[in-house]
Amino acid sequence: xxxxxxxxxxxxxxxxxxxxxxxxxxxxxxxxxxxxxxxxxxxxxxxxxxxxxxxxxxxxxxxxxxxxxxxxxxxxxxxxxxxxxxxxxxxxxxxxxxxxxxxxxxxxxxxxxxxxxxxxxxxxxxxxxxxxxxxxxxxxxxxxxxxxxxxxxxxxxxxxxxxxxxxxxxxxxxxxxxxxxxxxxxxxxxxxxxxxxxxxxxxxxxxxxxxxxxxxxxxxxxxxxxxxxxxxxxxxxxxxxxxxxxxxxxxxxxxxxxxxxxxxxxxxxxxxxxxxxxxxxxxxxxxxxxxxxxxxxxxxxxxxxxxxxxxxxxxxxxxxxxxxxxxxxxxxxxxxxxxxxxxxxxxxxxxxxxxxxxxxxxxxxxxxxxxxxxxxxxxxxxxxxxxxxxxxxxxxxxxxxxxxxxxxxxxxxxxxxxxxxxxxxxxxxxxxxxxxxxxxxxxxxxxxxxxxxxxxxxxxxxxxxxxxxxxxxxxxxxxxxxxxxxxxxxxxxxxxxxxxxxxxxxxx
Numbered sequence: 001x002x003x004x005x006x007x008x009x010x011x012x013x014x015x016x017x018x019x020x021x022x023x024x025x026x027x028x029x030x031x032x033x034x035x036x037x038x039x040x041x042x043x044x045x046x047x048x049x050x051x052x053x054x055x056x057x058x059x060x061x062x063x064x065x066x067x068x069x070x071x072x073x074x075x076x077x078x079x080x081x082x083x084x085x086x087x088x089x090x091x092x093x094x095x096x097x098x099x100x101x102x103x104x105x106x107x108x109x110x111x112x113x114x115x116x117x118x119x120x121x122x123x124x125x126x127x128x129x130x131x132x133x134x135x136x137x138x139x140x141x142x143x144x145x146x147x148x149x150x151x152x153x154x155x156x157x158x159x160x161x162x163x164x165x166x167x168x169x170x171x172x173x174x175x176x177x178x179x180x181x182x183x184x185x186x187x188x189x190x191x192x193x194x195x196x197x198x199x200x201x202x203x204x205x206x207x208x209x210x211x212x213x214x215x216x217x218x219x220x221x222x223x224x225x226x227x228x229x230x231x232x233x234x235x236x237x238x239x240x241x242x243x244x245x246x247x248x249x250x251x252x253x254x255x256x257x258x259x260x261x262x263x264x265x266x267x268x269x270x271x272x273x274x275x276x277x278x279x280x281x282x283x284x285x286x287x288x289x290x291x292x293x294x295x296x297x298x299x300x301x302x303x304x305x306x307x308x309x310x311x312x313x314x315x316x317x318x319x320x321x322x323x324x325x326x327x328x329x330x331x332x333x334x335x336x337x338x339x340x341x342x343x344x345x346x347x348x349x350x351x352x353x354x355x356x357x358x359x360x361x362x363x364x365x366x367x368x369x370x371x372x373x374x375x376x377x378x379x380x381x382x383x384x385x386x387x388x389x390x391x392x393x394x395x396x397x398x399x400x401x402x403x404x405x406x407x408x409x410x411x412x413x414x415x416x417x418x419x420x421x422x423x424x425x426x427x428x429x430x431x432x433x434x435x436x437x438x439x440x441x442x443x444x445x446x447x448x449x450x451x452x453x454x455x456x457x458x459x460x461x462x463x464x465x466x467x468x469x470x471x472x473x474x475x476x477x478x479x480x481x482x483x484x485x486x487x488x489x490x491x492x493x494x495x496x497x498x499x500x501x502x503x504x505x506x507x508x
Contacts, residue, residue, distance in 0.1 A: 003046055006051045006060070012104070036051075160203040169187045171270055204232070217235060235258040235259070237259075247357065317436060317503060319398070322422075322442065323449035334495075340385070350396065350421065416446055441465045444471075465478075
């Protein structure tokens with residue numbers, strides 16, 4: 001992969017080159033917009049352009065405008081990196097077509113997180129930016145404007161651990177305290193003690209066990225949602241039959257995400273699972289006030305919220321396809337009851353979740369809808385007034401056999417590290433139903449659904465993305481909005497009524 005780095009500061013170009021080299025990019029540098037256009041015409045097509053705003057001869061805004069007007073380069077991913085990061089500047093950059101905005105000074109970790117969110121690198125690539133053999137001076141701050149600031153200046157996520165096992169609490173506390181970005185503010189052996197702690201101490205995220213004496217996780221969650229409705233909660237549960245059912249109840253009741261307890265008994269395996277699964281989810285559900293209130297994503301949202309293509313869209317809906325991940329159970333519980341009108345088109349869902357959970361989720365959602373929600377079976381017909389969910393661990397797509405549409409399950413390679421993958425489902429729907437597809441891309445980490453949404457949009461179908469404030473993680477819908485393919489960017493509580501009204505209009 002190639003990257004074009006455009007900045008009039010040589011130290012910044014040097015930092016970006018080092019970081020991107022470790023992420024397997026081959027970098028070409030330019031000190032202003034004129035040089036950048038020359039480099040573009042002679043270098044291999046880049047996978048990424050990083051672009052400073054204020055530069056001599058041709059600044060970043062003018063260069064960005066030229067890139068977006070160019071037939072050859074208009075679709076290149078561009079990340080604006082600038083000290084001028086007030087809301088007006090960010091909004092202007094996004095309006096001109098920037099895919100993302102990173103404020104200077106930045107850390108290598110911050111940059112890699114943005115590139116991961118854009119789908120340009122994978123989570124595993126994030127570890128590569130800091131070479132084990134790099135000298136300490138190569139990561140030292142030199143100038144406020146030219147060097148990234150140290151991670152220690154960022155406030156860590158304050159975490160409350162709630163688990164009745166002293167052993168688990170001890171391992172979690174020791175492991176998390178050794179990792180940057182998370183601070184164990186307190187521990188509690190049951191829900192009652194956790195609620196007492198929260199009355200006295202502010203925390204950012206709660207890690208909550210399911211099975212505990214005195215007050216278990218589900219009861220604790222209900223109290224939390226009444227007293228602290230926006231406090232992120234990650235459930236910590238076993239993958240037993242009982243644990244899976246309880247976790248699903250918690251997710252539908254408003255828990256943001258879950259992590260399965262380690263099945264291994266040795267400390268090294270437990271620590272590895274904490275670092276690889278728990279930590280990313282805690283960081284994903286945490287919503288810093290700066291991002292939630294004033295960050296670039298809200299700017300993107302305001303621009304995309306007004307984007308519509310109604311004059312080009314079909315009024316007929318033959319199938320509704322849904323992509324959802326982190327925060328999905330409660331989002332589906334909010335939306336699906338609105339989609340159960342008589343003669344409603346079939347609904348097909350990809351929810352990123354292991355096989356131990358998807359059947360229980362379908363059963364739980366069935367109790368909330370007038371239509372049965374069921375795990376899809378290979379070869380069963382696609383029927384109106386039915387809601388189907390992809391089983392965990394296999395891809396789900398729609399196929400046509402004669403005049404009949406059927407569901408097909410297969411174990412093809414994961415896409416976007418996911419199986420089931422929404423892209424697989426969405427592409428099949430676009431291929432068979434064209435402009436009669438309505439796609440919903442809901443809360444979730446990563447970029448699954450982006451390529452499938454592009455296929456649906458290219459055939460004239462409609463794509464609705466959940467908005468950032470109502471998403472647990474604005475990864476999947478954010479990708480669709482940034483790519484400019486969302487016909488509407490809609491709060492969660494408005495999506496169901498909106499789709500229901502579309503279904504009603506096509507019957508009249």
